[in-house]
Amino acid sequence: MNTTQLECFMSVSNFLNFSRAAEQLGLTQPAVSHQINALEDELGVKLFYRTSKRVRLTQEGHLFSQYAREILSLAGASRARLKESVETSALRFGVGCRSFLELRLLPPVLSRLREVLPQLQPVPRLVPFDSLENLLEDGSIQVMFTFQETAPRRAVYRELTRRELVCVCAQDHPLAGRDQLTVQQLREEGGRFAAYPPHGAPPALLSLQGQLITGRSMDQLSFCDGLESLYTLVASGFAYAVIAALPQVPLPGLRTIPLPELAPVSYGLSHRPGEASPALKPFLAQTRGMFQGES
Numbered sequence: 001m002n003t004t005q006l007e008c009f010m011s012v013s014n015f016l017n018f019s020r021a022a023e024q025l026g027l028t029q030p031a032v033s034h035q036i037n038a039l040e041d042e043l044g045v046k047l048f049y050r051t052s053k054r055v056r057l058t059q060e061g062h063l064f065s066q067y068a069r070e071i072l073s074l075a076g077a078s079r080a081r082l083k084e085s086v087e088t089s090a091l092r093f094g095v096g097c098r099s100f101l102e103l104r105l106l107p108p109v110l111s112r113l114r115e116v117l118p119q120l121q122p123v124p125r126l127v128p129f130d131s132l133e134n135l136l137e138d139g140s141i142q143v144m145f146t147f148q149e150t151a152p153r154r155a156v157y158r159e160l161t162r163r164e165l166v167c168v169c170a171q172d173h174p175l176a177g178r179d180q181l182t183v184q185q186l187r188e189e190g191g192r193f194a195a196y197p198p199h200g201a202p203p204a205l206l207s208l209q210g211q212l213i214t215g216r217s218m219d220q221l222s223f224c225d226g227l228e229s230l231y232t233l234v235a236s237g238f239a240y241a242v243i244a245a246l247p248q249v250p251l252p253g254l255r256t257i258p259l260p261e262l263a264p265v266s267y268g269l270s271h272r273p274g275e276a277s278p279a280l281k282p283f284l285a286q287t288r289g290m291f292q293g294e295s
Contacts, residue, residue, distance in 0.1 A: 001039065001042055001043075003071075003072060003075050004035055005035045005036070005038060005039040006039075006068045006071055006072050007025060007072065008021065008025065008027070008032045008035040008036055008039075009035075009036060009039055009047060009064070009065070009068055010065065010068055010069060010072065010131070011024055011025050011032075011131070012032065012036060012048065012055065013047075013048075013057055013061065013065050014131065014199075016054070016055045016056060016057075017055060018032055018033060018036075018055065024127075024131070036048065043060075043064070045058070045060040045064075046058050046060065046061075047060060047061035047064060048061055069134075072134060073134060073137055073138075076134060076137060076138025076139075076140075077137060077138060079138060080138045080139040090119055090120075090121040091117060091119045091120050091121060091277075091278060091279055092121045092123055093120060093121065093122050093123065093142050093143075093277055093279040093280075093283065094122075094123040094124075094125055094135070094140055094141030094142050094143075095122060095123070095124050095125065095141060095142070095143055095144070095145075095283075096125050096127060096132045096135060096136060096141040096143065096144030096145065097124060097125065097126050097127075097144070097145055098126075098127070098132060098144075098145065098146075098199070098200045099126075099200075099226070099227040099228075100126070100227060100228055101227060101246050102145040102246070103124060103126055105145070105246065105287075105290075106122070106124055108290055109283065109286045109287050109290055110122050112286045113279070113282055113283060113286055116282050116286075117278070117279055117282060120279055123141070125140075125141055132144055133152045136152060136155060136270065136271070136272060137152070137154070137155075137272065139272070142271060142272075142275055142277045142279070142280060143269050143270065143271045143275075143280065143283060143284075144269065144270050144271075145267075145268075145269060146200065146267075146268065146269070146270050147200070147201070147202040147244070147265055147266065147267055148202075148265070148266035148267070148268065149202045149203050149204075149265070149266075150200050150201070150202060151268075151270045152270055154272075154273070155270040155271060155272055155273070156270065156271055156272070156273050156275075157268055157269075157270050158268045158269050158270070158271075158284060158288075159266050159267070159268040160267060160268040160269060160287060160288055160291045161267055161268070161291040161292075162264040162265065162266055162267070163244040163245055163246065163264055163265055163266075163267045164244070164245050164258060164259070164262075164264050165204065165205060165208060165242060165243070165244055165245075165259050165262045165264070165265065166242065166243060166244075166245045166256050166257060166258055166259060167181050167186060167190075167240055167241070167242055167256070167257040167259060168231075168234055168240065168241050168242070168243055168251065168254050168255070168256055168257075169234060169237075169240035169241075169254065169255050169257070170234060170235060170236065170237040170253065170254065170255070171253060171254070171255055172237060173191075173237055173240060173255065174189065174190075174191065175189065175190060175240055175255075175257065176255040176257075178257050179257070179258075180257060180258045180259070180260050181257050181258075181259055182259070182261055183208065183211055183212070183259070183261065183262075186212055186240075186242075186259075187211065187212060187215070190212070190240050191220065191239070191240065192219075192220050192221070192222060192238060192239040192240070193212050193213065193216060193220065193221055193222070193239055193240060193241070194222045194224055194230050194233045194234060194238075194239035194240065194241040195209050195213060195221065195222065195223050195224060195230075195241075196209060196224070196227070196230060196241065196242070196243065197224060197225055197226055197227070197230075202244065202265045204262065204263065204265050205242065205243070205244060205265070208242055208259075208262065209242065212242070222238070222239050227243075231251070231254075234254060235253050235254060242259070244265055244267065246267070269284065269287065
């Protein structure tokens with residue numbers, strides 16, 4: 001057993017798709033399949049049910065994923081502690097984002113940091129799933145955007161703002177004329193609902209989605225594998241969705257409608273305890289200033 005096999009296993013278990021796992025790992029699909037087959041042979045169990053149309057974890061696969069994640073985390077932490085730091089003129093600073101909306105928060109912050117730290121070399125990382133937490137723990141990134149409830153347990157969480165849960169729909173959607181909405185109104189009048197992927201979503205949002213899914217027929221539901229897919233459906237008028245509204249991120253062609261009966265959720269940044277990057281404090285200050293400066 002080696003870390004390459006474990007990384008392939010975790011990537012396939014996250015994406016449930018060999019092609020997407022290969023792309024994320026920078027390997028070919030046959031190479032990923034070979035690593036999974038070798039791992040299954042060594043363990044003596046099947047980790048995935050595989051057909052021409054779908055991939056899903058076996059019961060043994062679910063059990064093994066807990067151990068694989070811990071092994072990779074320990075291996076990454078060991079490499080980070082044993083690796084000698086190499087001084088360079090560039091100050092690399094990795095920022096983890098789970099969605100394209102978070103990625104779009106960075107330009108104004110990084111633009112200001114470029115004036116304060118001209119040697120800064122930012123490394124934005126868009127990683128939708130659990131791999132992002134591994135990157136934070138092993139030092140590949142120095143900070144990541146996250147909701148408080150889904151922040152890595154061993155990281156330091158810094159709140160930037162509290163965000164409202166809102167309904168988003170196309171300008172010509174039946175809900176678009178409302179100034180505000182209730183959950184009951186969404187259930188009764190909303191029509192087709194697009195569900196947000198659960199990875200990284202705050203529990204309050206997942207609970208709201210559960211209420212809106214309950215009682216709907218399958219032809220009134222769209223389950224999206226990412227925010228990009230969700231916004232495509234919403235912008236084209238096929239469905240509405242509920243999200244936590246992020247600042248400074250315009251959504252052209254979409255109507256954002258408050259849900260005042262729901263409490264806002266905490267949103268911020270997580271970093272490792274004792275993170276020593278000289279860019280961390282300026283990045284936190286500039287990001288907090290952007291949130292505080294929103295109208």
